[in-house]
Amino acid sequence: MIELESVGYSYGRSTPLLSDLTVKLARGSFHFLTGPSGAGKTTFLKLCYLELTPTSGRVRIFGHSGSDLGRDHVALSRQKIGVVHQDCRFLDHLSLAENIALPLTVSNRPVPQNDLSDLMAWVGLTQQAGQRPPELSGGERQRAALARAVMTGPDVLLADEPTGNVDWEMSLRLLHLMVELNRMGKTVLIATHDMALIRASRQYVQARVLRLQGGRLTLAGADL
Amino acid sequence: MTGLAALLALLKGDAQADRVVPPSGFTARLTLFTAAAMAFLAVFALALSLAAGRLADNWSEALARSSTIRISAPAAQMDAQAAAVLEVLRTTPGVAEARMLSSDEQAALLEPWLGPGLPTDTLPVPRLIEVIETSDGYSSDGLRLRLSAEAPGAVLDDHTRWRKPLVEAAGRLRLLGWLSLILIFGVMGAMITLAAQAALAANAQVITVLRLVGARDAYIAGAFMRRFTRRAGVGAMIGTGAGMVAIAFLPASTSDSVLTGIGFQGAGWITPFLIPLLGAAVALFATRSAAFRSLRNLS
Known part of the structure; x- marks a missing residue:
C-alpha cells in the first residue's frame, strides 16, 4: 500500500528531521507510530499521504512512486486514504455533516445519508450534525475528523493522535472503529504517544509498533 | 469536453x-x-x-460615385464650353448621369462663406457639373484628356484628394x-x-x-x-x-x-x-x- 524507501526529510537547511526511513505498510496491516514530541510523527504521516515530498529516498503509494504522480493522481490517491489530522482542519462555513461527507462530495460521489447518520451516531455526534466546526469542542472535532476519514471506506487510514482530546471511553470506541476497519482489510497507521491505547489494542488486534527517535525508525516491542 | x-x-x-x-x-x-x-x-x-x-x-460609397467638373472660362465661352463638357460626358463610358448645377444650387454652396442672396449670375463664378458614375466607373485620365481637348477651361475633380483622408x-x-x-x-x-x-x-x-x-x-x-x-x-x-x-x-x-x-x-x-x-x-x-x-x- 505505502512504502518508504530510504526516506529522509528536512525542513529548510536544518539538520534532517527524518533519515533513511524504510518501512512498508502492507495491505491489511495495523501499525502504531510512537515517539517523543517533535520526533517527526506528523511529518512521517505527511510523507505517507504526499503532503510533503521527501528530500531523499522515495515514497511509493499504491504501487506508484510519489514523485512520478501528477497533481490529479495525488488527489485520486488521497481519495483512497483517510487521514485524521492532529489539528482537525475543517471547512468552517459548512455544517459538521457536510464536513464529514466532504471526501465523497469532492469526488462527485453520492452521499448515502443512512451511512452518514450511522457514522455520526457511532462517534456520538448526531446532535451536532447541523453545527459549524468552530462550535465544537476539541474532542468532538477529533471524533468528527475520524468520521470524515473513514466516510469513504478508504484503503488506508492514517491517524495523527486521534485520541488526543477524548476521554478513555471514547478512545476505546475510536480504537474499536479502527480495528473494525482493519478487519475489513484496511491498512491502519496510528501515530500516538498514548501507550495505554497501544497496550489496550493488543486484545483486539495484532499491531506492529514503530518508534521514531533521533530521526530513525525502530521496531518497538518489549518496553511497551 | x-x-x-x-x-x-x-x-x-x-x-x-x-x-x-x-x-x-x-x-x-x-x-x-x-x-x-x-x-x-x-x-x-x-x-x-x-x-x-x-x-x-x-x-x-457616396463620394466614390460622384465627381465634379468645374468650368472656368470667359463669359462669352462659358455656355459653349459647358455644352461641350456635357456632350463629352454623354459619350463617356462609365458616366451614369451628368447635370449642370443651377444658379440657386451654386449660390447655396457659396452661402456659408459669402452669405445669402448672392447674385451668381453677375459674378464670374465657375460653372459646376455634377457627374454620377455607373458601378464600373470611368477612366479619370481618359476623361481629363478629352476635356482638355474639347473644353480647356474644364477641370475634373473626382474628390480623391479629400475623400481619401476622410x-x-x-x-x-x-x-x-x-x-x-x-x-x-x-x-x-x-x-x-x-x-x-x-x-x-x-x-x-x-x-x-x-x-x-x-x-x-x-x-x-x-x-x-x-x-x-x-x-x-x-x-x-x-x-x-x-x-x-x-x-x-x-x-x-x-x-x-x-x-x-x-x-x-x-x-x-x-x-x-x-x-x-x-x-x-x-x-x-x-x-x-x-x-x-x-x-x-x-x-
Missing part, C-alpha cells in the same frame, strides 16, 4: 461543489462592479465603432473603437484575475483542506470559475442594459456626423447582447488561469 459542453456544464453548475467554497465578500462586489462598468463602456465603444464604420462606408479617418475611428473594446475586455480580465487571486488567497485554508480530502485542482478551480463567471455575466448584463438605455436616449440626427450618429441601427441592436457573453467568457478564462496558477503555488 467540447466548448459547448463545458459552457452548458458551467451554466448548469454544481450546487454541492459551489458550496465548498465559502461566500466571498469584496471580490464578489468587485467582479460585479467591474463587469458592469466595463460592459457599459463596451456598449459605447461598440456603438462608436459601428457608427464610424457606417460613416466610412457612406462617405466612401474615409481613412473614419476607418481609423472604427479601428480605435474595436481597439477600445479589446482594451476594455483586457482590463476586465485583469481585474477579474486580481479578484479571483484575492479570493483564492483568502481561501488558502479551505483549498488545503479540499486538497487533503482528495479534491482535484479542476474541482476546486471549477467552483471558483463558476462563481466568477456568473458574477461577471450578471454584472455585464446590468452594464450592457444600462449602456443600451443610454444609447437609446442619445439625440438622434439624420446628418452624417460621428457624434450624432453614435448608436445602433436595425440588427445592430443585437450586437450589444454579445457583450455579457464575452464578459462571461473573459471571466471564465481569467479565473481559470488564476485558479490553476494559485493552486500550483498553494500546495
Whole structure:
C-alpha cells in the first residue's frame, strides 16, 4: 500500500528531521507510530499521504512512486486514504455533516445519508450534525475528523493522535472503529504517544509498533 | 469536453461543489462592479465603432460615385464650353448621369462663406457639373484628356484628394473603437484575475483542506470559475442594459456626423447582447488561469 524507501526529510537547511526511513505498510496491516514530541510523527504521516515530498529516498503509494504522480493522481490517491489530522482542519462555513461527507462530495460521489447518520451516531455526534466546526469542542472535532476519514471506506487510514482530546471511553470506541476497519482489510497507521491505547489494542488486534527517535525508525516491542 | 459542453456544464453548475467554497465578500462586489462598468463602456465603444464604420462606408460609397467638373472660362465661352463638357460626358463610358448645377444650387454652396442672396449670375463664378458614375466607373485620365481637348477651361475633380483622408479617418475611428473594446475586455480580465487571486488567497485554508480530502485542482478551480463567471455575466448584463438605455436616449440626427450618429441601427441592436457573453467568457478564462496558477503555488 505505502512504502518508504530510504526516506529522509528536512525542513529548510536544518539538520534532517527524518533519515533513511524504510518501512512498508502492507495491505491489511495495523501499525502504531510512537515517539517523543517533535520526533517527526506528523511529518512521517505527511510523507505517507504526499503532503510533503521527501528530500531523499522515495515514497511509493499504491504501487506508484510519489514523485512520478501528477497533481490529479495525488488527489485520486488521497481519495483512497483517510487521514485524521492532529489539528482537525475543517471547512468552517459548512455544517459538521457536510464536513464529514466532504471526501465523497469532492469526488462527485453520492452521499448515502443512512451511512452518514450511522457514522455520526457511532462517534456520538448526531446532535451536532447541523453545527459549524468552530462550535465544537476539541474532542468532538477529533471524533468528527475520524468520521470524515473513514466516510469513504478508504484503503488506508492514517491517524495523527486521534485520541488526543477524548476521554478513555471514547478512545476505546475510536480504537474499536479502527480495528473494525482493519478487519475489513484496511491498512491502519496510528501515530500516538498514548501507550495505554497501544497496550489496550493488543486484545483486539495484532499491531506492529514503530518508534521514531533521533530521526530513525525502530521496531518497538518489549518496553511497551 | 467540447466548448459547448463545458459552457452548458458551467451554466448548469454544481450546487454541492459551489458550496465548498465559502461566500466571498469584496471580490464578489468587485467582479460585479467591474463587469458592469466595463460592459457599459463596451456598449459605447461598440456603438462608436459601428457608427464610424457606417460613416466610412457612406462617405466612401457616396463620394466614390460622384465627381465634379468645374468650368472656368470667359463669359462669352462659358455656355459653349459647358455644352461641350456635357456632350463629352454623354459619350463617356462609365458616366451614369451628368447635370449642370443651377444658379440657386451654386449660390447655396457659396452661402456659408459669402452669405445669402448672392447674385451668381453677375459674378464670374465657375460653372459646376455634377457627374454620377455607373458601378464600373470611368477612366479619370481618359476623361481629363478629352476635356482638355474639347473644353480647356474644364477641370475634373473626382474628390480623391479629400475623400481619401476622410474615409481613412473614419476607418481609423472604427479601428480605435474595436481597439477600445479589446482594451476594455483586457482590463476586465485583469481585474477579474486580481479578484479571483484575492479570493483564492483568502481561501488558502479551505483549498488545503479540499486538497487533503482528495479534491482535484479542476474541482476546486471549477467552483471558483463558476462563481466568477456568473458574477461577471450578471454584472455585464446590468452594464450592457444600462449602456443600451443610454444609447437609446442619445439625440438622434439624420446628418452624417460621428457624434450624432453614435448608436445602433436595425440588427445592430443585437450586437450589444454579445457583450455579457464575452464578459462571461473573459471571466471564465481569467479565473481559470488564476485558479490553476494559485493552486500550483498553494500546495
